Amino acid sequence: MELELQIVGRATGALSPSSLELWERVRQRDDAIRFSLEATLATIELNTSIHGDADAMATETLRLTQTLCDLAAPMDLLLRGGGTQLTQFWNERVMAPTERARELKRRFGYLPKRFSTYGMHVHVGMPSADDAIRVGNGLQALVPLFIAVSAASPFLQMADTGFCASRPLESLLYPHGGPMPRLKDWQEFEALADQIFSTRLASSLNDVYWDVRPKPQFGTIEVRVFDTPLSVSKAVGLAAFTRACAAMVLEGRLSLPHSPPPPPTAERVSRFLACRDGLEAELFDPFALAWKSARAWLVELMQAFDRNPLCEADSRHIHRLRRHLDGDQDSTIMRTTWEEIVGEGDPGRDPDDGLARYSAALASRLRA
Numbered sequence: 001m002e003l004e005l006q007i008v009g010r011a012t013g014a015l016s017p018s019s020l021e022l023w024e025r026v027r028q029r030d031d032a033i034r035f036s037l038e039a040t041l042a043t044i045e046l047n048t049s050i051h052g053d054a055d056a057m058a059t060e061t062l063r064l065t066q067t068l069c070d071l072a073a074p075m076d077l078l079l080r081g082g083g084t085q086l087t088q089f090w091n092e093r094v095m096a097p098t099e100r101a102r103e104l105k106r107r108f109g110y111l112p113k114r115f116s117t118y119g120m121h122v123h124v125g126m127p128s129a130d131d132a133i134r135v136g137n138g139l140q141a142l143v144p145l146f147i148a149v150s151a152a153s154p155f156l157q158m159a160d161t162g163f164c165a166s167r168p169l170e171s172l173l174y175p176h177g178g179p180m181p182r183l184k185d186w187q188e189f190e191a192l193a194d195q196i197f198s199t200r201l202a203s204s205l206n207d208v209y210w211d212v213r214p215k216p217q218f219g220t221i222e223v224r225v226f227d228t229p230l231s232v233s234k235a236v237g238l239a240a241f242t243r244a245c246a247a248m249v250l251e252g253r254l255s256l257p258h259s260p261p262p263p264p265t266a267e268r269v270s271r272f273l274a275c276r277d278g279l280e281a282e283l284f285d286p287f288a289l290a291w292k293s294a295r296a297w298l299v300e301l302m303q304a305f306d307r308n309p310l311c312e313a314d315s316r317h318i319h320r321l322r323r324h325l326d327g328d329q330d331s332t333i334m335r336t337t338w339e340e341i342v343g344e345g346d347p348g349r350d351p352d353d354g355l356a357r358y359s360a361a362l363a364s365r366l367r368a
Helices: 019-026 054-075 099-108 129-141 143-150 167-173 186-198 232-250 264-280 294-307 312-326 330-342 351-363
Strands: 002-009 035-037 043-047 077-080 119-125 212-215 220-227 282-285 290-293
Touching: 002 054, 002 351, 019 035, 019 043, 019 054, 043 054, 054 077, 054 232, 054 312, 077 351, 119 232, 129 143, 129 186, 129 212, 129 220, 129 232, 143 220, 143 232, 143 264, 143 282, 143 294, 167 220, 167 264, 220 232, 232 294, 232 312, 264 282, 264 294, 282 294, 290 294, 294 312, 330 351
Parallel strands: none
Antiparallel strands: 002 043, 002 077, 002 119, 035 043, 119 220, 212 220, 282 290
C-alpha cells in the first residue's frame, strides 16, 4: 500500500512545501526505503512492505505514520489524510528538484501541479501476467465503488466542490489517464503499451495514469483510484477490501459477463456519480449489468467475502471498514468538521480564523 500524505503547517493549517526538509530527517533512518518524495513539495509518500494479512500491514503502517509525525512535530508540521486540501491552488505548488519532476513538467506543463492531490494505491500480487489482466479488468469494473467508499476530497481552492471525491476527476485530463481499457490478455496489453510509448508522452507505465494498471516490475495489479483516507485504520481496511475483491475475480467467483461489454456510457456515468455522491450514489454494476445503490453493492460484496473469507485478519479489518462506512464517510466528516469550527457557508469566507484548527482536527484522526 502507498499513502500520499499532506504536509501542513501547524500554525497556518495550509499546505507546506517542506518535504525536502522532512526527507533529510527520514533518509538517515534504517527504514528510509519505506518513504519517498513526490513531484510537488507538500507531499510525503509512505510505502509499506509486502504483507500476507492486514494485521501485519496495520502494524507497519501505524509505525511508519508515527515516525513521520514524530519527525514533523519539531518542524512545526502536521501530517494528515484526505484526497485534497482546502488551500490547494495549483499555481502555488512547488515542484520537487528531481529529474522525474522536471520530466513531468516538460511533458505536461501545469498538470502535475494541478494533480498535486493525495491518493492511496494498493498493489495485489498476481500469479501470472494474464491473471493480472483478468483481475485488472475486474477491479476496473469495481472502480466506481472504490471511489465511493474512499471519497475524501470535497474541498479545493478554498471552496466546496459539490463532489464527495473531486480528486479522481483530475486523472481524466491526462492523455493516458482514466479507466484501464478492458483487455483480452497480456499480449494485447503489451501491444497497447507500445502504442502509448510511441507517443513519447510516456516512457514507462509510471506515466500511464489509469485507475487500475499492471505493474510488471512488482508482479502486481495496482488500484490507484482511492482518495487518501483520513485514518490509517480505514486505509488498511480498504487494502484488505481490495485484496478480497481481487481474490474473488482470480478465483472466478466474481466474473464479468462473456457477452459484449455494455456501452461505455454507463460505466463513465457511474464513475462520475461516485465522485459526486460517494456512498449515496446509484452505480452501474458491470458484473450484474444493473444499476444499484453503492451501499447495496458494497453489502453484496461483503456478504460474498463472509462466505469465502480470505483470512481471519483480513476479515476483521474488512468488518472494521464496514463500521467506518456505516457512519459518516470521510467527505462528510471533512465538511462537518469545517462547519463546527468555522460555521456554515463557503470555506473561503473566513479561512484565517479556522484553517489551522481544522487541519489539526483532521491530523488527529490519522492514527485514531
